[in-house]
Every structure is written in structure tokens, then in C-alpha cells.
Amino acid sequence: MAARIGIGLVGCGVVGEALARMLLEQRAEIAARTGLEFELRHVVVRDPAKRRGVQLPGGVVGPDTAAMLADRDVRIVVELMGGTDRAREMVLSALSSGKDVVTANKALLAVHGREVFAAARAAGRCVAFEAAVAGGIPLIESVRRGLIGNDIEAAYGILNGTCNYILTRMLDNNASYAHALAEAQRLGYAEADPTLDVDGTDSAHKLTILASIAMRRSCELARVRVSGIAGIELIDLASGRELGYVCKLLATARQYEDGLDLTVEPTFVPKEHPLAAVAGPFNAVSVYGSAAGHTFYYGRGAGGAPTASAVLSDMIEVASGNAGRVFAQLAVLPDQTPPPAYRPAGETVARHYLRIGLADRPGGIGRIASTLGAEGISIATITQHEPPRNGGVHVVPVIVTTHPVKRCAVDRAIRSMTAVDGVVSRPVCIPVFSDPGGGAG
Amino acid sequence: MAARIGIGLVGCGVVGEALARMLLEQRAEIAARTGLEFELRHVVVRDPAKRRGVQLPGGVVGPDTAAMLADRDVRIVVELMGGTDRAREMVLSALSSGKDVVTANKALLAVHGREVFAAARAAGRCVAFEAAVAGGIPLIESVRRGLIGNDIEAAYGILNGTCNYILTRMLDNNASYAHALAEAQRLGYAEADPTLDVDGTDSAHKLTILASIAMRRSCELARVRVSGIAGIELIDLASGRELGYVCKLLATARQYEDGLDLTVEPTFVPKEHPLAAVAGPFNAVSVYGSAAGHTFYYGRGAGGAPTASAVLSDMIEVASGNAGRVFAQLAVLPDQTPPPAYRPAGETVARHYLRIGLADRPGGIGRIASTLGAEGISIATITQHEPPRNGGVHVVPVIVTTHPVKRCAVDRAIRSMTAVDGVVSRPVCIPVFSDPGGGAG
Numbered sequence: 033m034a035a036r037i038g039i040g041l042v043g044c045g046v047v048g049e050a051l052a053r054m055l056l057e058q059r060a061e062i063a064a065r066t067g068l069e070f071e072l073r074h075v076v077v078r079d080p081a082k083r084r085g086v087q088l089p090g091g092v093v094g095p096d097t098a099a100m101l102a103d104r105d106v107r108i109v110v111e112l113m114g115g116t117d118r119a120r121e122m123v124l125s126a127l128s129s130g131k132d133v134v135t136a137n138k139a140l141l142a143v144h145g146r147e148v149f150a151a152a153r154a155a156g157r158c159v160a161f162e163a164a165v166a167g168g169i170p171l172i173e174s175v176r177r178g179l180i181g182n183d184i185e186a187a188y189g190i191l192n193g194t195c196n197y198i199l200t201r202m203l204d205n206n207a208s209y210a211h212a213l214a215e216a217q218r219l220g221y222a223e224a225d226p227t228l229d230v231d232g233t234d235s236a237h238k239l240t241i242l243a244s245i246a247m248r249r250s251c252e253l254a255r256v257r258v259s260g261i262a263g264i265e266l267i268d269l270a271s272g273r274e275l276g277y278v279c280k281l282l283a284t285a286r287q288y289e290d291g292l293d294l295t296v297e298p299t300f301v302p303k304e305h306p307l308a309a310v311a312g313p314f315n316a317v318s319v320y321g322s323a324a325g326h327t328f329y330y331g332r333g334a335g336g337a338p339t340a341s342a343v344l345s346d347m348i349e350v351a352s353g354n355a356g357r358v359f360a361q362l363a364v365l366p367d368q369t370p371p372p373a374y375r376p377a378g379e380t381v382a383r384h385y386l387r388i389g390l391a392d393r394p395g396g397i398g399r400i401a402s403t404l405g406a407e408g409i410s411i412a413t414i415t416q417h418e419p420p421r422n423g424g425v426h427v428v429p430v431i432v433t434t435h436p437v438k439r440c441a442v443d444r445a446i447r448s449m450t451a452v453d454g455v456v457s458r459p460v461c462i463p464v465f466s467d468p469g470g471g472a473g
Numbered sequence: 474m475a476a477r478i479g480i481g482l483v484g485c486g487v488v489g490e491a492l493a494r495m496l497l498e499q500r501a502e503i504a505a506r507t508g509l510e511f512e513l514r515h516v517v518v519r520d521p522a523k524r525r526g527v528q529l530p531g532g533v534v535g536p537d538t539a540a541m542l543a544d545r546d547v548r549i550v551v552e553l554m555g556g557t558d559r560a561r562e563m564v565l566s567a568l569s570s571g572k573d574v575v576t577a578n579k580a581l582l583a584v585h586g587r588e589v590f591a592a593a594r595a596a597g598r599c600v601a602f603e604a605a606v607a608g609g610i611p612l613i614e615s616v617r618r619g620l621i622g623n624d625i626e627a628a629y630g631i632l633n634g635t636c637n638y639i640l641t642r643m644l645d646n647n648a649s650y651a652h653a654l655a656e657a658q659r660l661g662y663a664e665a666d667p668t669l670d671v672d673g674t675d676s677a678h679k680l681t682i683l684a685s686i687a688m689r690r691s692c693e694l695a696r697v698r699v700s701g702i703a704g705i706e707l708i709d710l711a712s713g714r715e716l717g718y719v720c721k722l723l724a725t726a727r728q729y730e731d732g733l734d735l736t737v738e739p740t741f742v743p744k745e746h747p748l749a750a751v752a753g754p755f756n757a758v759s760v761y762g763s764a765a766g767h768t769f770y771y772g773r774g775a776g777g778a779p780t781a782s783a784v785l786s787d788m789i790e791v792a793s794g795n796a797g798r799v800f801a802q803l804a805v806l807p808d809q810t811p812p813p814a815y816r817p818a819g820e821t822v823a824r825h826y827l828r829i830g831l832a833d834r835p836g837g838i839g840r841i842a843s844t845l846g847a848e849g850i851s852i853a854t855i856t857q858h859e860p861p862r863n864g865g866v867h868v869v870p871v872i873v874t875t876h877p878v879k880r881c882a883v884d885r886a887i888r889s890m891t892a893v894d895g896v897v898s899r900p901v902c903i904p905v906f907s908d909p910g911g912g913a914g
Contacts, residue, residue, distance in 0.1 A: 054622060054764065065621065065689065121909050122719025138474055162619070168765035172620025180506065181495055181785035248506065306771055309750050316769075323495065323782035324609035327772035331765060341764035344622035351801055354795040361508050361793055411516070419879075 034063035035353045036131045040074040040100035040131070042122055042367075043113035044093075048075070049138060050336030051343050053086045061432055062344075068351045074100035097122055100457045101129045108350055110343060111135040111415050127155045128138065132356065134346040138161035142237035142253045145244070149367035150358075158359035160346035161245045165238045166191060167313045168338025169331035170345065174320060176245050182321030183249040186286040186468045191238040192230040193313035193333045195261050195281040197221045199298075200311045209262070216332060221313050230297040232260035236282045243285035243294055244321060250366035251285075255374050257295040264298055268387055268460055271429055271431045272300050275380075275385070275413065277464060278308040286468065293374035300385055306330075307465070320468050378440030383412065383464035385433050388449060392419050392426040396454040400430060403452055407445040410435040428455050439463065475504040478792045481515040481541035481572070482606035483563055484554035485525060485534075488577060489516070490603075491777030491786050492551065494527045505783075509643065509792045515541035538563055542570040549791055552576040560584045568596045573797065575787040577604035577780055579734075583678035583694045585683070590808035598798035603786035605746060606679045607632060607756045609779025610772035611786065616760060617686050617805055625687040625763030627727040627909045632679040634774045636722040637668040637704050638662045640739075642751045644710045650703070661789065673701035673737040676724045684726035684735055687760065691807035692726075692778035696815050697735040705739055709828055709901055712872045713741050716826070719749040719904060723908050732816035740907045741826055747771075748906070761909050819881030824853065827875050827883070829890060830897045833860050833867040837895040841871060844893055848886040851876040868897050880904065 039055070039457060041048055055062075055070050063069045069318035072092060080093045100106055113119050121142045123133050124147075133152065141148065141164055152159045162172045175184070177365070190196050192215060192389050213230070216222035228234050237254040243251045263273040269279050269283040277300035284295045285428070301308040305329045315333025320326050332338035349355040363369065390396040397416065404411060413433045419426040434442065446459050474890070480496065482489055495513050496503075505508045513533060521534045532817070541547055549568035552574060554560050560581045564574050565588075574593065576582070582589065582605055593600045603613045607630070631637050634659060641654040654671070657663035669675050677697040684692045702722050710720050718741035725736045742749040747769045751757040756774025761767050773779035790796040804810065831837040838857065845852060854874045860867040887900050 050764070058622070062622070065750060065804055067804075096700075168762075169768055170615040173619060174611040174615055177790065178614060178786050179782065179790055181499070181782045241669050282629065304750075304752075306747065306750055309745075309747055311634040311745075321609075321784075323491070323778040325773045325779055327610055328693075329768075331768035335766075338766055341620065341622050341762065344764075348621055349618065353800055354798055357793055357795055363506055363508070434754070 034067050034069040035070045035351070036071055037107050038073045038103065038105035039347070040076065040106040040109045041072060041078040042097060042109060042111050043357050044077045045112065046336040047339045047343070048112045049084055049086045050160065050340035051112070051262050052088060054344055062446045066348050066352070068348060069345065071182070071468050073103055073106055073401055076100055092275060097125065101125055104264055106131055106160050108132050108347055109133055110347065111137055112171060114139070116140055118273040120148065123148055124151050127157050130155065130157065131352045133159045133259060134343055134350060135159065135161050136342050136343055138164040138234070138237040138241060142240040145241065146250060146367045147352060149365045152359065153367065158351050158356040160221070160355045161241070161296040163339045163342035164348045165242050166329070166331070167318060167333040167335065168341050169315060169329050169333070170342070171317055171329050172245060174329060175242070176362065179319065179321050179324055180362070181328070184287070185320045185322065186200050186284070187242055187317060187319045188244045188465070189239065189242060189283040190280050190307060190310050190315055190426060191235045191283045191333065193264055193279060195221045195235070196310065197313045198230070198261060199264070199269065199279055199281065202266050203273065206266065206296045210264060210452070229471050230260050232258040232281065235296045239285060239296060242317070242455060243292070243368070244366040247285060247287060247292060247372060248291065248364045248369050250370035251294060251372060256296060257377060259297045261298055265460070268462060269428060271383060271387065276303050277301060277385070278303055279462065280307060282307070282311070282465065288375050290379065292372040293375045294365055295378055298462055302465065304412045305465065307469065328382050344420035349397045378438060378443060382438045382466050383434055383436055384438065384442045385431070385462040385464060388430045388432065388461040389427045390430050391454045391456055392428050393454055397430060399433070400449065402433070403435065403448050404432070404445050406448070409437045409441055411446055433464070436466070475508050477512055478548050479512050479514045479544065479546035480788070481517065481544070481547040481550045481803050482513060483517040483550060483552050485516050485518045485539060486553065487777040488780040488784070489553045490525055490527045490878070492553070493529060495781055495785055497527070507789050507793070509789060512542055524890070525875050527735050527859060530664055534607060535648050542566055543809040545696050547572055549573050549575055549788055551788065552578055555580065561589065564589055565592050568592050568598050571596065573598050574600045574790045575784055575791060575892060576600065576602050577784055579605040579675070579678040579682060583681040585689060586682065587808045589880065590806045593800065594808065596617040599791060599797040600794045602682070603787045604780045604783035606683050607758060607770070607772070608855045609778065609782050610710050610756060610758070610770050610774070610782065612758055612770050615770060616683070617803065618799065620721070620760065620765055620768070621803070623764045625728070626761045626763065627864065628683055628687045628726070628758060628760045629748060630680065630683060630724040630758040631634070631721050631751050631756055632724045632774065633670050633722060634756055635663045635667060636676070637701060637751065638754045639852055640705070640710065640722065642719055643707050644714065645696070649707060650705055652720060671701050671703045673699040673722065673740060676708045676737045680724035680726060680735060680737060683758070684733070685807040685810070686805055687805070688726060688728060688733060688813060690733065690813035691810045692733070692813060693734060695803040698818060699737045702739055707867035708870060709903060712828065713903070716743050716874060718742060718826070719744055720903065721748060721751070722814065722905065723748070724800055724824070727869065729816050731820065731872055733813040734816045734821055739903055741903050743770040743906065746908065748905065781812065819879060819884060821880050822876055823907050824877055825883045826903040826905060829867045829873065830872045832895045833869050834895055838871060838892045840895060841873070843889065845873070845875070845886050847889070850878045850882055850886055858871050861910045874905070
């Protein structure tokens, strides 16, 4: 006989519908496979009258959480409403009402994670959140449990499918950022308001959660240095390709001797690295552990069914008691771990790509080289193609790659360069990913 | 206060040493992180006098298992001895003595898995085996728990690092199979006797375990169709590269409407697929699930520290009770699942690569094309480079790729072709991987 587990679902958008469909259509299979029978007892939505893509059982849909919280047969509340403030309130209420919580809400956990985890601990409940980072990829449990014997040196993620889709399509179609974004919106890979995706905020949310678990330190969203892809130019993607690089919005958590670096920014990944091959709306994460060495995880980071797949695996782990044990026993969540020492900004050493718009007059290259030299930056490659010949003063892009150098030196050189005769605009700078190697090579 | 867990380790080779080192050197860290203090109470080895790369505590090393099995403080026996018969006996004894078992032994589980799992169930104990497939990659638990809400349509693995290293180096260095194998042996990527690696047996062991869990069917090692890489020729790897393919020893479990196909064989992977980029001694697995779609896992499939990383994660899951619950509750192990229906051999439809050695005389290409046509095989590409001009009768390789066609038709055409005038040897055939797409695309 399968144990019956009452479920309250809050939020029924794309993921909620996919989850409800799985719970309703695969109830018997799931019970046979797991010994657990999930019973969808409440579906809380803003507009109960709205037509949905799934036929929900009569009487379960309602506009507020009171009935769900009062229902003692609801053991697990699944939070798929998104956002921070209302979700925080709802999750805290669910925990204090004795429910375990499964959530896919990265913003909630990035902003209020410590409070939410502490509240769960105080209530003797747990919070599971496999779906909050990298959607359908079983990443969180792989890092939290699978790599528990490792010190994690670094984690690098492509954590936002919208950005990755845009960057991929720009190159594939020789398209501008604006064109690729419009296409992504048309195909449902980008929201009508894509701000939180393209400005890097969504990646920063996920990085905060991932880094906290991987590094076993209570990481602060506010300490992530973030720059997004808005306004990235095709010429840089194409020039990078010529150099053997693929541009990704990379979310980086890397432990150095003098502290942890958390960064989200467009980064050139050498084409041999598995991250470089991640195309379109996919997500992927590289984790470098002291014992396992380099491990890499890839899959769909968003979408109804993939995210619901992760939510359902959490529900099964919660219902079987495993999630609760892991939550109670492993001291890896940010309400139990100390804050990291953060590395000062600018200390990271890497190769850098620079594109400098130069008026086509004698001496420009020399002045650029001198400016870089003054900051101790040594040039690895330099490329200037012949400008179009149609008279007038031309601006030619000069592409420089540097040998490994501290970011602060590059930033200083860029500031100086804007004052250099012939440099017509602020140079574009994209760092190049460097493989940390990892314990086992 | 950390709970103290007594450990008996059987076998202390590369992996055992790495594990012992982790347990001894990171004891306090592991305890702080997990609430578990692992105490290495017995290390059973054939030759206790042998010098080892790790300083073991006094009195723990011994030549037989009796003391370990009699020690009531040993809760977990870690089996790293390898092989099948003696390992089976030892594991069954450990289980009947009330110990849980953690093993990295794929041969044991592929051959005696059903018996071992049933014995554990009868004894109220569990067997954990994350390290048995794909070494340091947390693959087993990702498939077993992370994707539990999915029907798995297919799993494709590069599961043998020795073979992958050889195939990678042949192309990189323009080297013969024999040269690349010798290099792999010199660098420790291949054993002195590499038979079980290069003939595909090791991959078949791992595929049997992986397929059983992914498909939730009790798969038989004997039903895996296996061909290895011994004797593979550089010309085929190079010709494949020209066509956009990378040759991998691919272990395939794919569910078709008329049954399950289990195959280990050299396969051309289109270079856009993540499996194609897996180079050197790495392992990787692509899993296509009904909800999660395509997920992909990559890392080190062998070696001391990576394998020990997986063993240690199992030990923590066992000690915390999670592994036992999963073992008891999830009906996914081959002692509890029915056997699959197997697809008849030869029914698989794929593109195929053929290399036909043809004497350089008129009409050869026509005869090849007719032979293929007689089996209903339609040619996608055909390439014959000009032979070297130094007189005499030359043999020229003709490279054909077919449109998708059943393997049995290709096999028939190959048999016919050996009798065709001008065909000087049995044609080489390598199937081309076709992406199943997966539920979520």
C-alpha cells in the first residue's frame, strides 16, 4: 500500500501546470515506483476562474492559502508563485503550519534563504529546492551530496537560458542583440520584460544559491559582481570566435587563497571546454572538486516539464524523509555556515579581450600598446583588419588579447585609454575563462 | 557530537588508498559537515606487509575478513577488491553479518547484482554503488533519484576512459591503435592486460547497471551486444572527422516500442553533440527523460580520488540512513523490477558509415552502389580520393554514408559485398548516433 501524501500547490503557471499533469496522469506509476501516492489537495492561484492547460480535480483550486495551510493532510507545500515578498510570507506560514516546502524560487532563496532555512529548522521541517538552480538538471543534490567529500575549488555556470539563447542566435544568424532578443521573445525563450534575465540578476540569484552549497559558505547576493548581456555586440562574439572563444554569460564562484570571488559577466570560454558547447536555451555547470576533479552537468534550465521533473524528485525525497535528514544533518546551508571571506574586486588574474575603436590615423596602435604597457599589461595577440575604403575618417576596431593580468590593471588601462588620442569610445573588455585544473586534474 | 561509524575496507589499491587518505586526513572536516565520524577499523588486503601510499592506523590491516565481519562496530563494509566470485562471497557475508555495503565493483553488480540486492533486502541492509558507474560523476543518484519522475527513453554513455583515451590520442597524434594503447599503458590509463577495457566488457558491465536503473528493468549482461575498439583503424577515425563525426565507444540503452536495445560499440557521434567533445580519459553520459529532456553528466570515470569521492558520498548516505530508505523504498533495482522486452538485433535504424576497400579498376563504385541498393540502402554521401600514383594495382578506400536504414540490411549488404568483384576485404561499418530528441526536446 502506497503512503498517501497531501500536496498544496501555490502558483499554477507553466511549471505548476506541468507538475499537476505529472501528478495526475502518472499517479499510479509514481506510486508503484516510490511507494508514495501524491494527492493534489489544493492549488492556490490568483485567478481561480482562468482556463488552464490541465484538468484539475473539482474543488482544489482556490484564491488563498488559508484552507491549504489549515488542511492537516497537506504535508508538502510546493511554492511555484515566484517573487520574493509574498513567497517569503507564504513559505514561512507553511513551515510554521508544519508543512515541508518544495520551491523552485531562486529569487526567494537568494534574498531570504537564510531566514527561510532557519525557520524550517526551528519548525523541524525542511525546504527542498533542486528546481531553483539549473531547472531539470539534478545539480543541487549532485553538489550537496554527491560531491560532499570534496572541497569545491570553483563552480562555473551557464544559468540563464534566455541569455544563452540570445548569445547563440546572434552568432548563428549574424544578428544584433536586439534582433536575437526579439526572436527569443517570439519563441517564448524570453519574457516580455526580459530585464532580470539579460541584466544578470537571475544568474546572480542562482549563483548565490549554488555557491552557498558548493563552498559551504553563506554567500550574499549583494556580493556578486554582476554585468549582463544587454548591449553586447555581434562584432565581439565574432572576433572571439576567430580567437577560438565562445562568449557565455558565466556565473562564477571561485575560491582563491585570499577569498571567494562571485561574478556574473559575459566571458569568453575556450572552445575546447565543455561549457563552450552549451548552445541555445540549455544550462550547464562545471564544478571543480578536490577529489572528483572536473565534473560537468548539462540540461534544460527552465520550462514546464524539466522544472517539474526536479520539483517531483524533491517531493519524493521530502516524502520519504531523506530531504529532511539531509536538511537537518548536513551543515551546508547558509543558515548554518559562516560567511565567506570575499576576494577584493579586481584581483582576479585572467587573459582579457579588448576591442578598441580607433580612428584610422597613424600611431594609434602604438599609443594603445603604450597605455597597456604602462599598466604592466603584456599583449598576447593584436588584430586590426583593413578598414573599408570609401574616404573620410574611419573608425577601425583593434582587437587585443592580453596575457594573464589582474582585472584592476585592465580597468585602469581602459580608463586611461579613453583619453588616448584616436580612441573614439570606451573599449569593450571581456575576460577569458581560465580552467582551474581541479584537484584530480 | 558526531555519530561514530565503523568502517571495514576490503581491498586497498589505488581507490582504497585514496579513500583511506580522505577518511584519515579529513576526518574532522567530514564530521563537521555531516555529523558523522568514520572510523577505519579494518583494512583487508591480500598482502598486509606491502608498503602503501597511506599511513594506516596500527592494527587495522589484516589478510582476511573474519575479524572485520565479527566486529559489531563495523557498520559499513566498503568493497574495493574487484572481480566477481570472491567479491560476491565477501559481500554476501557482510550483508548476512548485518553490515551495509558500499561497492565500486561494476563486474560484481553486472553479473551478480540481482542476487546481491536480494540478499541485502532479505537482511534488511542496503548496497550503495555510486562509484561503480562513471567513477567520480554523481550519475547513479542523479538517474535513480533526480530523474525519478521521468520515463527514460535512452541513456548513452562513454563509460570506459581507457578506450576514450586511445580513440582521442589516435586522432590527435595520427597514431595507430597499437601506438595509442602503448602510450595509454605507459601513462597508467590502461592496464598491462587491457582486454576487459578494449573489448567492451567493462563498458557492458556499467551499461547493465545503468540501464537497469534508468529503465527500471532487470537488464541482463548477456543481452548486451558488445564490440570493442581493438583493431579500430586511424583511417576510419580520420574519415569520420571529415564527415563531422567523432568516434566513441558508446554504451547505449534505448527503449523502442518493440523493446529495449543494449549495445556497446564504436559509434560516430556528430560533433555538435556534447558526447563528441568528451576527450581523453573522461567519462560522460547523456540521458533522455520524458520530462527533463536531455541531461548530460561528465567527469572522471576512474582514478583513485575521483572514485573515492563517489564511495565517500555513498558512505555518508548509508550512514545517515538515506541510502537504506532509497534501497528499500524505490522499486528500481533489478531484484525488484521485471526483465525488459529486448528488441531483436538488427532492427535499429541509423545512418551507417561504411569503408570498402576497392581494387582500383573500372566499375567498382557501381557494383558497391548496386549491392547497397539491392538491400534498399540509400546512399547519403560517397567519397573516393584519388589513389597514389605509383603503378601496380591499388586498393582505394571508398567511404559511404547511408541514409537511415536497419542494421540488419547493412549487415546483409556487407556480407554480399565481400563477394563483389573488386572488394578486397570485409567492409568496416560504424553506425552513426542519432539523437532521440527526448520528451522536452
